[in-house]
Amino acid sequence: MVLRLSGLSVTRRNRPVLHGVSLSLNPGEFVGLIGPNGAGKSSLMETALGLIPCTGTSSLATMPPAQRARHAAYLPQSRDIAWPVSVEDLVALGRIPWPGGGRGGLDRIAIDAAIARMGLEPYRKRTAQRLSGGEQNRALIARALAQDTPLLIADEPIAGLDPAQQLACLRLFRELAAEGRTVLASIHDLGLAARFCSRLVLLAEGHVLADGSVDAVLRDDLLARAFGITVRRVDTPDGPAILPV
Amino acid sequence: MRWLSVALPPLVAALTLASLLTGPAGLGMSESLHALAWGGDGPLPIVMRDIRLPRAILGAVVGAGLGLAGAALQGYLRNPLAEPGLIGISGMAALGAVIAIQTGLSLATPLALPLTALAGAAAGVGLLAALAGPRGGSVTLILAGVAISALAGAGTALVLNLSPNPYAANEIVFWLMGSLADRSLLHVWLALPPMVLGAALILPTRRALDALTLGEAAAQSLGVSAVALRWRLIAGIALTVGPATAVAGAIGFVGLVVPHVLRPWVGARPSALLPASALGGAVLLLAADIAVRLIVPERDLKLGVLTAIVGAPLFLRLIWKTRSGGRV
Numbered sequence: 001m002v003l004r005l006s007g008l009s010v011t012r013r014n015r016p017v018l019h020g021v022s023l024s025l026n027p028g029e030f031v032g033l034i035g036p037n038g039a040g041k042s043s044l045m046e047t048a049l050g051l052i053p054c055t056g057t058s059s060l061a062t063m064p065p066a067q068r069a070r071h072a073a074y075l076p077q078s079r080d081i082a083w084p085v086s087v088e089d090l091v092a093l094g095r096i097p098w099p100g101g102g103r104g105g106l107d108r109i110a111i112d113a114a115i116a117r118m119g120l121e122p123y124r125k126r127t128a129q130r131l132s133g134g135e136q137n138r139a140l141i142a143r144a145l146a147q148d149t150p151l152l153i154a155d156e157p158i159a160g161l162d163p164a165q166q167l168a169c170l171r172l173f174r175e176l177a178a179e180g181r182t183v184l185a186s187i188h189d190l191g192l193a194a195r196f197c198s199r200l201v202l203l204a205e206g207h208v209l210a211d212g213s214v215d216a217v218l219r220d221d222l223l224a225r226a227f228g229i230t231v232r233r234v235d236t237p238d239g240p241a242i243l244p245v
Numbered sequence: 246m247r248w249l250s251v252a253l254p255p256l257v258a259a260l261t262l263a264s265l266l267t268g269p270a271g272l273g274m275s276e277s278l279h280a281l282a283w284g285g286d287g288p289l290p291i292v293m294r295d296i297r298l299p300r301a302i303l304g305a306v307v308g309a310g311l312g313l314a315g316a317a318l319q320g321y322l323r324n325p326l327a328e329p330g331l332i333g334i335s336g337m338a339a340l341g342a343v344i345a346i347q348t349g350l351s352l353a354t355p356l357a358l359p360l361t362a363l364a365g366a367a368a369g370v371g372l373l374a375a376l377a378g379p380r381g382g383s384v385t386l387i388l389a390g391v392a393i394s395a396l397a398g399a400g401t402a403l404v405l406n407l408s409p410n411p412y413a414a415n416e417i418v419f420w421l422m423g424s425l426a427d428r429s430l431l432h433v434w435l436a437l438p439p440m441v442l443g444a445a446l447i448l449p450t451r452r453a454l455d456a457l458t459l460g461e462a463a464a465q466s467l468g469v470s471a472v473a474l475r476w477r478l479i480a481g482i483a484l485t486v487g488p489a490t491a492v493a494g495a496i497g498f499v500g501l502v503v504p505h506v507l508r509p510w511v512g513a514r515p516s517a518l519l520p521a522s523a524l525g526g527a528v529l530l531l532a533a534d535i536a537v538r539l540i541v542p543e544r545d546l547k548l549g550v551l552t553a554i555v556g557a558p559l560f561l562r563l564i565w566k567t568r569s570g571g572r573v
């Protein structure tokens with residue numbers, strides 16, 4: 001088990017946002033977290049990481065901070081980079097939880113591997129803030145890869161990306177899962193979530209409405225309840241295409 | 246980065262030496278240094294050991310403290326316009342000093358002024374802790390700092406307003422401008438230990454400040470404890486800025502300008518900027534303190550006035566940069 005959440009409840013500004021959420025993630029899963037805006041997806045991720053106080057337990061939140069940081073990497077929704085650091089220095093931040101802190105020999109190997117995997121070699125010395133949105137996103141993912149954790153938690157990782165970058169990002173997450181890592185990502189595009197994720201969790205108003213295979217979760221009645229929409233589903237050779245109407 | 250770490254330490258040493266050799270007495274270099282090292286008869290050892298040495302040490306230490314505190318606060322708040330005065334500690338220290346001048350305490354014993362200034366700084370930290378709370382975000386901290394600065398400013402104005410005679414008011418105004426003239430080794434021993442402790446608290450936060458480049462949530466996910474970092478930095482900045490203000494008065498712009506100028510030279514990494522800014526702050530303040538003695542030797546040009554004159558044009562550069570679409 002990579003992550004176990006049991007009975008998580010969260011109240012923010014006197015408003016309950018999560019109600020007794022329980023969830024277990026296994027190695028090799030790419031889990032898509034879907035649900036309408038305000039369903040509690042970001043809160044669920046932050047609570048799982050122990051970033052916001054809650055009742056219930058998260059196997060991550062109970063770890064000491066440094067150990068937790070070697071177990072789970074987190075890509076927040078905000079892609080703000082405060083200072084004009086180089087791509088290489090940005091990626092090196094992922095090594096902070098490890099003994100070398102970013103300057104050791106093992107750190108160098110992890111940093112170089114992450115930069116190569118995300119195709120960032122030509123941008124290594126460039127200022128990350130001055131890259132395009134897609135390139136910046138790749139640099140931030142490389143930072144999370146350099147952290148070298150069994151679990152990656154990504155909050156809307158494909159929001160704001162062009163279609164090619166979206167596909168590249170989701171393919172990478174699928175590859176990571178195939179390598180035995182676990183990825184938990186919130187995704188708004190139901191069609192892409194259906195094509196790439198091995199499992200979906202549907203969240204609505206702070207409750208887990210459904211958790212399981214793509215077919216079990218993307219049911220008309222569940223989607224109508226969660227989003228208030230009906231969907232047209234067309235099976236294509238590349239996977240299901242889902243059209244909200 | 247390598248260039249800076251090679252260039253800055255010798256520059257600090259050279260300027261410290263230059264500071265020791267600058268003064269109205271017009272003494273020769275070799276006899277000055279001989280008197281400083283070996284003592285002897287006559288006024289020379291007194292001039293070197295009791296007047297110039299404290300001034301040179303305080304120039305380096307106060308400058309380094311302000312540079313370090315400024316770089317740390319900018320890194321923590323993720324804002325290049327933050328400066329050590331922002332959290333209100335220096336304002337409260339100044340208020341303490343002003344009260345000492347007003348009440349005549351500063352005439353009773355030379356240490357009364359810096360000690361009341363330190364008490365003011367401590368009161369400022371207490372207020373900051375009460376207002377900003379243990380868990381608030383950086384915006385709460387800034388707001389609390391602004392409130393404390395405003396309160397300290399109002400208190401200082403009130404003391405000036407009620408001052409019994411124009412001489413006391415004059416003395417307060419001149420003290421507020423900041424200076425290193427006529428400080429003794431007692432001032433050094435009063436300021437140095439807390440400032441070293443403050444630096445010892447701030448310097449280990451280097452990688453945590455690096456992690457904050459990605460925002461608070463990402464930094465926490467990298468193992469940074471937000472609450473511990475916050476208190477450590479507040480304590481460290483208070484321990485450097487409080488004593489600095491207590492012995493040198495309110496010297497602005499050093500903590501703002503130095504990190505700003507050096508940032509591009511260290512690849513913008515907060516971890517590299519902290520030591521560089523400490524050295525850079527020492528360079529700037531030593532140079533400014535030599536300049537005030539050389540520009541108008543017959544008039545007492547205040548150090549804080551000079552740093553403001555040097556620092557203000559930086560904002561013109563920033564305005565120029567942001568108007569042409571760049572980031573600050």
